[in-house]
Amino acid sequence: MIALARFRLVGYIASHRALQPFIGLLPLLAIMYATPVPAGQELGAMADSAGMLIPVFAWGARGLLDREPDEQRMISLVATGRGELFSGLLAAYAYAGVLASISLIALVTRLSADPTAGMLAIGVLLHVFSITAGVALGALTSRPILPSPAVSTIALIVGYLVTLMVSTSTSVGQWLAVPVMAWMRDAHHGLLTDRLPLLSVQSLLWPVVGIAAYAWLRRTRP
């Protein structure tokens, strides 16, 4: 599985398709960090970054999973069985991890005050939630599930917008979608640390359901 994940990652980078989400990331970083982040806003900035990067991670995951021709995916499937599915997700996670690392480095260099280790840990955790949500969204809009590129692109964008809208509501909405707006709201109001355990469960619930749905659908969609 590791060898296949490496093969897919190398193929994605060598095909230059990996540049597309990276190029998409650059203007986002330029906008978010055009001015330094004021002291006391560190956690808020990290939550904003995690929330806004979900579509970039989804774009990267979808691009990586779609890079291979269908016949190559079949060759990989014959070679590794269900390992083909997990290797794709693993490679998508790895690439999204690289994008998240770049974003976090850019963020930290624009902070006016030095963040504490706790803040950094929470920032990394929020980006892990963001990557998980992005990979799940990217996988569910990849070619084996949605063969039409147009439908796939629209589904990716609409999926993210619906997540934002549903998570805007305070209580129930946080259980119906990844609570992206709650991350931001609680971080800016100084409530994130206290509510983190519940938010962690809510943040992982739908991505795990999404990845399970992807795995289930792939049983009949090689």
Add this chain to the structure above:
Amino acid sequence: MRVANLSFRYGRRAPWVLSGAELSLAEGDVVEVVGPNGTGKSTLLRLLAGLLRPVRGAIEDRPPVVGYAPERFPADQPFTVSSYLRHMAAVRRADPAVVGEWSERLGMAHLLDQRLPDLSKGSAHKVGLAQALLCRPGLLILDEPFAGLDTATRAELPRVVGEVSARGGIVVVSDHQGDLRAFPGLRRCEVRDGAVRALDSTDSTRVETLVGSPGASSGGASPAGAGRAVSSTVRAAVLRVEVPAAEATGLADRLRAEGYRVDMDSGGPANQDTPLPEAAE
């Protein structure tokens, strides 16, 4: 390996491609799947390979290691031949040295540094065959393996199939060109109207194939694979064929690769150790 009451269609409202198909495959079987275009040969091959799940019925006792060469190798990938095959060897947990051995054997050693998108159709097809053979498959699925191949590789492929069969592997081939038709012991199946029907074999020869290398004789085909000898109990006929001297050796090699015994009147290395069997004309 057994296909039991296999039915498949691509969607709930799609027509059945296969309906109640039955097929039994024993160790060492070489099966040619034939049938008109669009009748479901590739679908059957993908089901056998485990790429598709039967809608009804089951495929039982599939060998754990499967090699699959698709009809069209996906050459639109950002790798050289060498790096692609090394990646595939790593995925298959095969010794990277087999990449060089199969490249030599399939006549593509000179292409190892070429990028996949730059390959001709036939060369790309060889890469597809090589990746399927890296793993010493217990089940080898070849979808139109002879399409676009040069003469030397067309002659070599039946020998490779024979070696996989000799060590107990099952080989299933879809082949419109009939290049395996003369393969000794070949079973033929026709896919038509959703059913898989056994056709009469091209002959009823029982062939014991002995592969010369020690490793191969203990259960595996060596990519080097030289020294194949065939003993058989046959009701045979003798043909005398005159060909230009320059083509004789190549033709003799090709016929030998397909399991025939060949004697050459004009001398040369090919006739040193291959006396004609006792045969009824």
